[in-house]
Amino acid sequence: MSRIITRRGLVTGAAVGAGTLLAGCDRLGQNETFRSILFKGEDIHRGLQRALTDRGALAPQFTEAQMSPIFRENGTRNPNTDAYNAHVANRFADWRLKVGGLVDRPLDLSLAQLRSMPARTQITRHDCVEGWSAIGKWHGPMLGTVLKAVGVRRSARYVVFHCADLYRGTPYYESIDMIDAFHPQTILAWAMNGHPLSVGHGAPVRLRVERQLGYKHAKYVMRIDAVESLAGIGLGKGGYWEDNVDYDWYAGI
Ligand SMILES: Nc1nc2c(c(=O)[nH]1)N[C@H]1C(S)=C(S)[C@@H](COP(=O)(O)O)O[C@H]1N2
Numbered sequence: 001m002s003r004i005i006t007r008r009g010l011v012t013g014a015a016v017g018a019g020t021l022l023a024g025c026d027r028l029g030q031n032e033t034f035r036s037i038l039f040k041g042e043d044i045h046r047g048l049q050r051a052l053t054d055r056g057a058l059a060p061q062f063t064e065a066q067m068s069p070i071f072r073e074n075g076t077r078n079p080n081t082d083a084y085n086a087h088v089a090n091r092f093a094d095w096r097l098k099v100g101g102l103v104d105r106p107l108d109l110s111l112a113q114l115r116s117m118p119a120r121t122q123i124t125r126h127d128c129v130e131g132w133s134a135i136g137k138w139h140g141p142m143l144g145t146v147l148k149a150v151g152v153r154r155s156a157r158y159v160v161f162h163c164a165d166l167y168r169g170t171p172y173y174e175s176i177d178m179i180d181a182f183h184p185q186t187i188l189a190w191a192m193n194g195h196p197l198s199v200g201h202g203a204p205v206r207l208r209v210e211r212q213l214g215y216k217h218a219k220y221v222m223r224i225d226a227v228e229s230l231a232g233i234g235l236g237k238g239g240y241w242e243d244n245v246d247y248d249w250y251a252g253i
Pocket residue numbers: 071072073074075076127128129163164165167172200201202214215216217218219220
């Protein structure tokens with residue numbers, strides 16, 4: 001099956017498989033429970049997308065013993081703007097993560113609120129396009145949990161991450177589609193290797209999107225927007241590197 005990135009496209013692409021799966025639907029359709037599961041909405045579409053493509057597969061996870069003794073800091077190592085430095089100085093007490101765009105209930109989340117959310121811990125390998133890898137332990141709520149809390153609208157196709165840093169003078173941003181946004185290993189990490197995230201690795205919160213290359217893992221996330229299109233954001237290709245160096249928007253590994 002071809003990898004179609006739009007939600008609608010994927011559902012269409014999935015129709016062949018789904019047809020077989022749901023043969024006898026008329027009969028089963030009498031059953032209200034079955035019907036409500038089938039047509040529950042977005043969750044089921046995403047589940048179907050995951051089931052019928054390889055996009056839902058989990059990235060390999062590792063043991064504590066396999067963790068890298070040194071994990072490089074890459075790209076921006078300190079945003080070093082007045083605003084960011086002020087956040088560091090008071091330990092991000094006034095910092096807020098804004099979650100908005102095409103959502104029903106936009107949220108401003110404090111770091112304390114993010115830290116109180118149910119979280120995942122995962123030891124994964126980070127692969128940078130520049131040719132280095134490192135295994136680290138990441139901890140934070142699933143992005144999907146946050147997106148469910150704000151109620152992402154059906155029209156939203158991408159999730160955009162706006163960061164606190166300028167990289168070579170340009171605001172760093174990244175974006176992923178809804179399959180990765182709701183992938184169970186896609187988390188808003190606020191801890192790394194058992195400690196609060198350091199400035200070098202993206203304090204206070206960075207994205208982990210484990211099925212993709214390093215540059216998609218936005219550090220210093222300040223704002224998350226659900227959008228229908230990437231046009232008009234940055235130069236329109238969905239991320240700093242995509243806009244400026246022609247890296248692929250989908251950097252699957
Ligand atoms: N905001 C922001 N996020 C970023 C970058 C950056 O420069 N700014 N660099 C990216 C790249 S290329 C990589 S490899 C990883 C590096 O993460 P690390 O510093 O924790 O190793 O962050 C990614 N996310």
